[in-house]
Amino acid sequence: MGETPQAQSFKVGEGIFGNIATINMMRKVARKRTGHPAVQWFTRNILLQYAVDSQNFVDESKAVGDFIKSNVRYVRDPDGIEQLQDPLTMIENIGRGVSQGDCDDMALLIATCLLSIGHQPKFRAVRYDSNSGNFNHIYVVDYDKNWGGPSVRIVLDAIMKRQQIGFEVKHLSGQDFSV
Numbered sequence: 001m002g003e004t005p006q007a008q009s010f011k012v013g014e015g016i017f018g019n020i021a022t023i024n025m026m027r028k029v030a031r032k033r034t035g036h037p038a039v040q041w042f043t044r045n046i047l048l049q050y051a052v053d054s055q056n057f058v059d060e061s062k063a064v065g066d067f068i069k070s071n072v073r074y075v076r077d078p079d080g081i082e083q084l085q086d087p088l089t090m091i092e093n094i095g096r097g098v099s100q101g102d103c104d105d106m107a108l109l110i111a112t113c114l115l116s117i118g119h120q121p122k123f124r125a126v127r128y129d130s131n132s133g134n135f136n137h138i139y140v141v142d143y144d145k146n147w148g149g150p151s152v153r154i155v156l157d158a159i160m161k162r163q164q165i166g167f168e169v170k171h172l173s174g175q176d177f178s179v
């Protein structure tokens with residue numbers, strides 16, 4: 001793959017400012033990696049593996065989300081340290097059968113893959129705790145439609161291992177962020 005992809009560890013501010021800093025970093029990395037040949041190859045192979053029909057954009061989203069959910073083990077970041085894995089690292093580790101990451105790693109990979117095939121995903125940051133001003137979780141939502149069909153909101157939360165892709169945990173509040 002040429003360059004050596006790595007995980008980045010960084011300390012972010014507390015609360016919502018730390019959340020926004022992480023989302024901005026994710027947005028930057030997704031846009032940087034979306035045109036990489038390994039990302040495009042990886043994503044197109046998912047569509048082939050799931051036998052997604054041409055121009056079935058809703059099923060493209062679901063296939064990418066389901067593949068990441070099925071092939072990346074959920075692990076938490078160390079307390080107080082935000083780690084963000086490069087999508088190229090995750091793709092390489094999926095190929096080796098050893099990919100692991102937390103919600104932002106999986107959301108970043110899903111968003112990067114969807115961008116590479118023309119989708120415009122959003123990061124969805126949510127709060128579960130009313131006593132916290134910061135977001136507790138992040139995943140991807142994609143608003144798309146198939147030819148002639150209605151627009152559909154597609155939830156791609158890859159850490160929900162016991163649920164089908166599309167499942168969304170009830171939360172107190174949330175916000176969508178453009179990728």
